[in-house]
Amino acid sequence: MYSHHSSLMRSSVLLLLMVCAFGILAGTGVCAEEQDRIPTKISIALDPATPQAGQEFYITGTLISTTGEPLGNKWIVLESTAAGATPGKFQYLKVTRTERDGSFSFFRPSASPPEDLKVRFKGLYPYAASESDVVSAKK
Template sequence: MVSQHHLKAGRVFMLLLIVGIALVLFGSASAAGQERIPTTISIALDPAKPAADQGFFITGTLITDTGEPLGNKWITLESTAAGATPGKFQYLKVTRTERDGSYSFFRPAASPPEDLMVRFKGLYPYEASQSEVVTAKK
């Protein structure tokens, strides 16, 4: 036999479940109507022109269009052979931005001549952005 306590606990659970689902649905609907915040991601090489047998860093910053740094966001590094057909970039690595929006990747001395770019895929409420393309070791 089911006790009154168990019936009451079951009703409370169902009520909380319904309220939770309503909040999720309402939150998604209200978020869909809001505009996303534009972002900008920069890219630079250090050293600026690495030699063929030299390792180097790819650095930059992810910010909003108003200059607010975006920390703790995933950034991907993508590459294609230097001078290859545009749009044929391949995923290389991923990292998170620091609190000040900065990020850094390292490419070893054995890396080939390549075109590089970084990408922020966006995360609500922020829009996605990608950097310009830079060429290394060419």
């Protein structure tokens, strides 16, 4: 009796792992852990709104759940690519944490080049990952 239950348990765990792996590979997010995550939304803005060559500026935004809850103390990644470069070629620039109200900011110096920028929250249980729109600076 013990070996039958043990075998059944191993088969069940293996099946669950296979379903999870298939869901991840297929991009369907079948795993219960992924389905249980709370969706998030991250915004991005430039200050000043249209920085010019030789001008310093800030990248600001807010991370919230889709129910409007501000997400404080979460890591936000700033990524950049040369202005007009092939989409999808973004590279890591900096990381910061959100304030209690979900807000964050990054400083870009006057020597920064023309660039396209986006911010990303990689997700942290129970919250799902999110990525901002792309904004252009110094074009």
